[in-house]
Amino acid sequence: MGTRSLSFVRRTPWRLLALAPLLPLLAGCNTVVLKPSGDVAAQQRDLLIESTGLMLLVIIPVMVLTVFFAWKYRESNKNARYEPDWDHSTQLELVVWAGPLLVIIWLGAITWMGTHILDPYRQIARIAPDQPVFSSKPPLQVEVVALDWKWLFIYPQYGVASVNELAAPVDRPIDFNITSSSVMNSFYIPALAGQIYAMPGMVTQLHAVINAPGNYDGFSANYSGAGFSGMQFRFHGQSASDFDQWTQKLKSAGNTLDRDAYKQLEKPSENVPVSYYGSVAPDLYHAIVNLCVDTGKMCQDEMMRIDAKGGLGLEGVNNLVPLTYDKFARRGSVFGPEPSYVASLCERPKNSELSFWNQDTLQLRDMSPLRGAGLPAPGTSPEPTSSLSPL
Known part of the structure; x- marks a missing residue:
């Protein structure tokens, strides 16, 4: 066994030297995340480094102590302290809990500040x-x-x-x-x-x-x-x-x-x-x-304004025309419905002589708390108040 170990040790440096030609390939590693050219990315980099360093304050001691205890209390070490009845130490509890707690508080503070300062929706205050x-x-x-x-x-x-x-x-x-x-x-x-x-x-x-x-x-x-x-x-x-x-x-x-x-x-x-x-x-x-590049198609913001004022009912269900390459709708699939959209809205005539617009003879149902804005109450007209037109 001793001869084999010695032979392996002698061969190892040569094996490492054989890998030396591959070292220039590491020059292709891109460290742009850790060396950015923009101030916002640099602040994000700093937050990443600070957070990693804080966590290592706990991780490194734990890893070192794990190896230390495994070595110190190995079976062959007859001089190691042996206390089979030990079960508690106030000092050790303070160290075990206080250290990670302080790290969590510190980490939480810089994370909270970084989240607000580096909010992508917030105007930058410095260049x-x-x-x-x-x-x-x-x-x-x-x-x-x-x-x-x-x-x-x-x-x-x-x-x-x-x-x-x-x-x-x-x-x-x-x-x-x-x-x-x-x-x-x-x-x-x-x-x-x-x-x-x-x-x-x-x-x-x-x-x-x-x-x-x-x-x-x-x-x-x-x-x-x-x-x-x-x-x-x-x-x-x-x-x-x-x-x-x-x-x-x-x-x-x-x-x-x-x-x-x-x-x-x-x-x-x-x-x-x-x-x-x-x-x-x-x-x-x-x-x-607003998904309305097609001429004549109702824009999403306009649709939302109408919905806020009472809505169009079932007439607005198919108001979004699918793209020609959408799955099921326009890729040649038989499962996709034919596209349609609201082409126009019929408003109530202002000077109509039609009898069904006569408020004296028309009995309106109480639709509270339904509210409309410019649209007739449901059930007040035998004719549809909007029309659908195919694409």
Whole structure:
């Protein structure tokens, strides 16, 4: 046994040297999460490191003491203290409970503060440590749409848009409004800030700033279908002059992103190259969020306003027209219903001579606590008050 052990020890350094050529491969490791270029991501990094360090204050002593006790009280150590009747120690109880309790209080305090300070919906108060946000420099507004399977970025302040490419000036706050065209996705630029989900029919927000010029990776962090692996883009941190030149390049592209162009762009496609739009329809993002890009389709916010005033009843059930590639509805499946939506509403005639509008002869039922706004009470008209029109 002694000869074998000695031979193994002699061979081990050579085995380690054989692995040396593989060490340069470690240079490809990306540590952007621990070395970000944006102040928000840097604060998140600090919170991660502080939390890990606090937990290690408990974990490391436990691991060390486990090895120590196993070695000290091994069977062969006849000099170890032996007390078979020992069952309690007040001092030991204080150490065991007080240490973890203090760590939990400390960890809870920094987590609570970090959760509020780094709330993605909260406007950032600084662009870097000891550098407050200047009111003379308005935030850059970016409207983000997660499509199948690419990213659309709209710059409402400049009237331009880009696909799979994003840019922002250094040290200028960025206000992202994020939505999705169909399924839930996740917008993530590790060097800038944490990920935030993109969901259809609603807007999520993210506020951040980039502090160093450079080209950074952005991608989807939530699986969304067959083309998910191609949902990557480049984020360019630029000087103010370079950003102005970049927006001018978009304006010179000449393409117009109106509703018809968006409906073509919205169709599923994979590994889409970068493209630019020199002008954007001003109401496009509102229509995307409210699922009413199709002309004549009722917008979601309008539908909610009607619901708040009493609703449309069964007429509004099929008001959302499914996309042409939705499962069951439009993928050639026989299980999907034919799309339909409310095309128009018939209002009560103001100067009607029809007898059924005569309030003197009409006996209204008490519908309390039902309230309507501009709609006749149920049962007061033999004719339907709205009409359905097929797509």
